[in-house]
Amino acid sequence: MSARRPVVGGNFKCNGDFAFIKTHTEVLKTIPKNNVEVYVAPSAIHLKTLADNLKGTHIEVAAQNVYYEKPGAWTGELNVEMLLDCGLKTVIIGHSERRRIMGETNEQSAKKAARAISLGMTVAFCIGETLEERNAGKVDEVNFAQLEALRAVLKEADWKNVIIAYEPVWSIGTGVVASPEQAQEVHASIRKWLGEKVSKAVADATRIQYGGSVNAANCAALGKCPDIDGFLVGGASLKPEFVQIVTTLG
Numbered sequence: 001m002s003a004r005r006p007v008v009g010g011n012f013k014c015n016g017d018f019a020f021i022k023t024h025t026e027v028l029k030t031i032p033k034n035n036v037e038v039y040v041a042p043s044a045i046h047l048k049t050l051a052d053n054l055k056g057t058h059i060e061v062a063a064q065n066v067y068y069e070k071p072g073a074w075t076g077e078l079n080v081e082m083l084l085d086c087g088l089k090t091v092i093i094g095h096s097e098r099r100r101i102m103g104e105t106n107e108q109s110a111k112k113a114a115r116a117i118s119l120g121m122t123v124a125f126c127i128g129e130t131l132e133e134r135n136a137g138k139v140d141e142v143n144f145a146q147l148e149a150l151r152a153v154l155k156e157a158d159w160k161n162v163i164i165a166y167e168p169v170w171s172i173g174t175g176v177v178a179s180p181e182q183a184q185e186v187h188a189s190i191r192k193w194l195g196e197k198v199s200k201a202v203a204d205a206t207r208i209q210y211g212g213s214v215n216a217a218n219c220a221a222l223g224k225c226p227d228i229d230g231f232l233v234g235g236a237s238l239k240p241e242f243v244q245i246v247t248t249l250g
């Protein structure tokens with residue numbers, strides 16, 4: 001059993017309306033207070049409502065994205081100050097949908113993370129390879145390049161505000177979950193990379209979540225892997241099943 005506190009995130013993506021946020025609040029409130037840290041990330045428009053609904057509970061509300069610039073003329077963006085003003089402490093950065101669909105580069109993701117961390121936020125930094133990259137034997141190469149961009153803009157002390165979310169792109173929203181062996185292998189490589197490129201202390205302390213088609217049925221086996229410190233959950237976080245996932249890990 002690792003000393004790292006497990007952490008489970010729920011990424012609602014571009015889903016839900018205010019009626020859903022209201023009913024799902026009641027579901028989230030049933031999550032037992034156990035050893036697991038929990039954050040949920042609704043759309044930007046629902047952030048403040050859900051944060052207010054969950055005030056005083058152990059469930060934290062996180063953003064799905066943020067811009068890397070200070071407040072100013074950046075039409076359509078949200079800055080870190082706005083997230084802090086909503087009472088948020090955590091932000092997901094570099095989700096594969098932002099990287100692959102919105103064209104966010106490794107450097108842009110890293111800049112976003114650095115700015116959020118510089119203002120005291122915790123970042124769930126997503127990395128992961130496509131199926132093509134996996135089949136070409138490039139799993140480490142791709143993940144390490146994404147991590148290297150982050151390493152280049154952080155100081156060692158900043159890593160205490162980083163959660164890494166390993167989310168193989170071929171597994172996100174596909175129903176194809178990585179096997180515990182596949183996930184553990186990559187998590188161990190990421191931890192080894194942290195030890196070599198940052199420090200042993202950071203490697204030991206940094207939590208690495210697995211994300212990709214996690215559900216109540218497959219989470220127990222994944223959760224037993226020594227280098228898996230929790231999950232980032234997409235589809236199942238919109239369902240009562242999310243409560244079971246947290247309970248299973250706790």
Ligand code: PEP
Pocket residue numbers: 011013167171172173174175211212213214232233234235236
């Ligand atoms: C995600 O969006 O981060 C994710 C892992 O999605 P899903 O659980 O639906 O695969």
